[in-house]
Amino acid sequence: MYEQGPIRPPSEASSLLVRVTRNCPWNRCLMCPAYKGTTFSKRTVDEVKSDIDVMAKEHGPYFDRITSAFLQDADTLIIPAGELLEIIKYVKMKFPNITRITTYARAKSMKKKSVDSYKALKQAGLTRIHTGMESGSARVLKMIKKGSTPEDIVTGGLRVMEAGISLSEYIMPGVGGKPLSEEHALETARLLNIIRPDYIRVRTFAMHPKSPMQKMVKEGAFIPMNDEEIVAEIRLLVSNLDEMHSHFRCGDFSLNLLMGVDGYLDSQKDDMLQELDSYLSLTKRQKQAYSLLHRSGHYFHRPIDLVNDKKVLDQVSNDIERLEKGAEDGFDKYIHELMSYQLPQPQTDDWT
Ligand code: SF4
Structure with missing residues (x-):
């Protein structure tokens, strides 16, 4: 038996999952x-090595087909660099065909390690760090209790980049709500232009029904955005990003409405802006139809002009009208509900 954590990035679907710490610190x-309802704990190097031994045995004659590993859970860089080096070297010894080892890290922990530590980790085999910056706006980060500042994000990100480790920054359109939308887009673009990460992965905000943000909505402290407003926010963000060699990715996450907005900023920025504009120039009913089709789960990666087809539009118009008549903001509320189904479940009913 060996331990496994609950999540990993989509790009690590076929990676060996090595649990170095449990949950989120x-x-x-x-x-x-x-990780709500769970408790963070560190694991000893011996515990992790013993898991790796079991995995090596379990994969038996096929162990040479394993070429990548992901170190779990939410913030592996919280452990000392020496321990991490020992674990990475052990993974590579037991699975010699592994050429890619990646992990999640918080900006606060990324900032605490030196460029020399990162260089040593890279030398040992750490190839990529995934980190959730969510926003470049200090006000948004504070509102969502991210526990990191723009300065943490930039310092940590630049150190990783300087050491030559690939960096994936995750951003969350919509998480600032309506009043902070513009600041969220502009400040996120500003920080990304400084860090110039290899990947900018878009994770459109969806609110879990148990999230304390629901209370903020009732109190008027958070005003959720609809799909059209979030696409406009992404457009503002993309238009303010430099034409740098960063892969702007919407295509790897189905909560992103326009999964076709996906490409390198130095060669495909205009294409991405064009895709965003194609959606923004649709009529209100066409936008609603596209949202409903995408959010109902059957039309991922479908071209925007799908809703230029009258037959398609007619198919969903009755549903849209019914939702609009049912309640104030009935359509947007239904879309938000559909989006929340895609979120992981907390391990508690008392998420405060
Ligand atoms: S988003 Fe926040 S709470 Fe969730 S895993 Fe990352 S640091 Fe932890």
Whole structure:
């Protein structure tokens, strides 16, 4: 038997999952259900090595087909660099065909390690760090209790980049709500232009029904955005990003409405803006139809002009009208509900 954590990035679907720590040491972000109701703990190097031994045995004659590993859970860089080096070297010894080892890390922990530590980790085999910056706006980060500042994000990100480790920054359109939308887009673009990460992965905000943000909505402290407003926010963000060699990715996450907005900023920025504009120039009913089709789960990666087809539009118009008549903001509320189904479940009913 060996331990496995609950989540990993989509790009690590076929990676060996090595659990180095359990859960999230921060666990206070208001928009994140992933580890709520769980307790963080570190594992000893011996415990992790013993898991790796079991995995090597289990994969038996096929161990040479394993070419990548992901170190779990939410913030592996919280452990000392020496321990991490020992674990990475052991993974590579037991699975010699592994050429890619990646992990999640919080900006606060990323900032605490030196460029020399990162260089040593890279030398040992750490190839990529995935980190959730969510926003570049200090006000948004504070509102969602992210526990990191723009300065943490930039310092940590630049150190990783300087050491030559690939960096994936995750951003969350919509998480600032309506009043902070513009600031969220502009400040996120500003920080990304400084860090110039290899990947900018878009994770459109969806609110879990148990999230404390629901209370903020009732009190008027958070005003959720609809799909059209979030696409406009992404457009503002993309238009303010430099034409750098970063892969702007919407295509790897189905909560992103326009999964076709996906490409390198130095060669495909205009294409991405064009895709965003194609959606923004649709009529209100066409936008609603596209949202409903995408959010109902059967039309991922479908071209925007799908809703230029009258037959398609007619198919969903009755549903849209019914939702609009049912309640104030009935359509947007239904879309938000559909989006929330895609979130991980917290391990508690008392998420405060
Ligand atoms: S977003 Fe990351 S840091 Fe925040 S609670 Fe979730 S796993 Fe922890």
